[in-house]
Amino acid sequence: MRSRRSWLSRVILLELVFLLALPWLGAVGVGAPVRAGDTYGSAHCRSSAKLCRTTWSGDNSVLRLRIVNQLGSSQLLARAQTAYGNWNSARGPQSFSGSARTNDSLIYLKRDDTLPAPNGYVLNCTQAACPASMPANILYSEVFVPLDNLDYGNIAISVFGHEFGHTLGLRHHSCCTLMTQGTTYTSPHAYDIGALPSCTTSLTNDSSLYGVRCIYHWDAD
Amino acid sequence: MDRLQTQHTDGREAIVASARDGHGSARDRVRSVWLGVVAAIAAVLLFGGIGLAAAGILRPSDSVMEEIVEEAGVRNASYLAEFIRGGGSIRDLPIIEIESYALAPASAEEAMAAAASVVRGTVRKVSFASNASGGLPIATSVIGVTDVAKGGMPASITVMQVGGPVAQPEGGALAQLDNDPLVAAGEEVILLLTEPDAMGIFHTLPGAGVSFIRGNVVEATEANRFAADVDGRSPEAVLAMLRTADQATR
Numbered sequence: 001m002r003s004r005r006s007w008l009s010r011v012i013l014l015e016l017v018f019l020l021a022l023p024w025l026g027a028v029g030v031g032a033p034v035r036a037g038d039t040y041g042s043a044h045c046r047s048s049a050k051l052c053r054t055t056w057s058g059d060n061s062v063l064r065l066r067i068v069n070q071l072g073s074s075q076l077l078a079r080a081q082t083a084y085g086n087w088n089s090a091r092g093p094q095s096f097s098g099s100a101r102t103n104d105s106l107i108y109l110k111r112d113d114t115l116p117a118p119n120g121y122v123l124n125c126t127q128a129a130c131p132a133s134m135p136a137n138i139l140y141s142e143v144f145v146p147l148d149n150l151d152y153g154n155i156a157i158s159v160f161g162h163e164f165g166h167t168l169g170l171r172h173h174s175c176c177t178l179m180t181q182g183t184t185y186t187s188p189h190a191y192d193i194g195a196l197p198s199c200t201t202s203l204t205n206d207s208s209l210y211g212v213r214c215i216y217h218w219d220a221d
Numbered sequence: 222m223d224r225l226q227t228q229h230t231d232g233r234e235a236i237v238a239s240a241r242d243g244h245g246s247a248r249d250r251v252r253s254v255w256l257g258v259v260a261a262i263a264a265v266l267l268f269g270g271i272g273l274a275a276a277g278i279l280r281p282s283d284s285v286m287e288e289i290v291e292e293a294g295v296r297n298a299s300y301l302a303e304f305i306r307g308g309g310s311i312r313d314l315p316i317i318e319i320e321s322y323a324l325a326p327a328s329a330e331e332a333m334a335a336a337a338s339v340v341r342g343t344v345r346k347v348s349f350a351s352n353a354s355g356g357l358p359i360a361t362s363v364i365g366v367t368d369v370a371k372g373g374m375p376a377s378i379t380v381m382q383v384g385g386p387v388a389q390p391e392g393g394a395l396a397q398l399d400n401d402p403l404v405a406a407g408e409e410v411i412l413l414l415t416e417p418d419a420m421g422i423f424h425t426l427p428g429a430g431v432s433f434i435r436g437n438v439v440e441a442t443e444a445n446r447f448a449a450d451v452d453g454r455s456p457e458a459v460l461a462m463l464r465t466a467d468q469a470t471r
Binding site for chain 1: 254257283289290293294296297319320322324325352354355356357359381383387388389390396398400415424427428
C-alpha cells in the first residue's frame, strides 16, 4: 500500500511540475504551438499566413470576438448583429458575440458621422498604437461607420460584414466577395473563408489571399 | 472463487488491522493527501493563469483594456497637437493606409455621374482636428479654385477628409483611407467632389476624388480605377476628358 501511495504522489508531483511549466515553456517558445502573442518577424498577418489577434490560443482553436457596442443607435447595432451572425454561420475559427466570454478579443463599434455614407473603416490596434502600422498581433479593433449607412438598406449590413473581415485580418479582394470594396454581399464568400486544409491554395488569382481559415490555421471544419 | 474471496477478506482485515494500529496517523495521511491535491489545484490555477497571461493567451482585463483604449486616444490627440504646434508636414510622415468599404467608380463616366462638382485648384491651407468619435483625425482644406469641369464653384471652397497624423511607438504616421489620400498645403490637385453638406463643406469622391498635379502632369492615386485615363496627362487634357465623360452621362 505504501509503495502504491508513494508512486501515486510521484505521478501527481510530476503532473504538477508539467502543468506549471507548460505555459512558461509556451511563453519562451519551447515546443509550443503557434499561439497568440507570437510574432513572425516583421511580416504582416495578412501576407504571412496565420495569426492576427493576440487572444487566439493556436492552431484549430476558436477565435472569440466580443462586440462592444458604442454606436448609440439600435438600428445600426441590429445591422451589426446580422453581419456578425452571418460570420458565425460561416465555417472558420471566428465566433462573434455581444456577450463577454473567457479571454475574448474586443471589437468596439463606433460612429464616425464625418464619413460620407455608405462607408466604414477599421482601426486595428496594438497596445502601443492605434492604428498600428503593421497589425500582426491585434489587441483590439475599432470599427467606425456613419449613421447615414442606414439610408442604404442592406448595404449597412454589408459594411459591417466587410469591416468585421478586416478585424479578422482579411484585406481587400478585387472581385465578388465580402472583402471586395463596395460589396453588396452580407455573408462571407468561400474566398473569405479559404481552402481546407488551410493555406493549401488561395482559391483566387491573388496568391496572397488565403482566407480566414489560413490566418488562424483552422482545419477543424 | 473461494480463494479470491479469502484473499479479499484477508486484505480488508489487514487494512482494518493497520488502521486500528495507527488510527490517528492514517486519518492524518488521508487529510494531508487531500490538502495536497487542493493546494496543487490552487497552484495550477494561480501560476498557470499567470503563465498563460505571460504567453499572451490571456488578454488584459476589461478595465485594463478600457485604459489601453483611452490611452491610445490621448496619445493620438497629444501627438496631433504637437504636430500642429511644430508646423510639421504630413509628407514627412510614413503612411498607414486604412482600408475602407467605399468602392471607387469604375470609369470616368461613372465618376462624373457620382461627382457633384469637379475642380482644379491649389491647396491653400490644411488644418487637422481630433475626431470626436475617437476615429481618424479630420483634415479640413481650403482650396483656391483655378478651373471648374463641373458645377458652379466659388473661388475658394472647403473640403473635409478623414485622416491625419497619429501617434506611433516611434514618432508618428499619417493615417489615411486607402481610397482617399489627403492633400497637403501648397499642392495642386484635381478634385471630384460630392454634394456639399449643410455647412457648405465638400467631401472627396472615394477612389477618384483626388488626383495630384506635379510638374504639370496629373498623377492618379492607386485606388483610382480609371487611372490609365489620367496618369501622365496634362491637367488641361484630364479636365477635357472629364468634361467629355460628363457629357456622355447626360
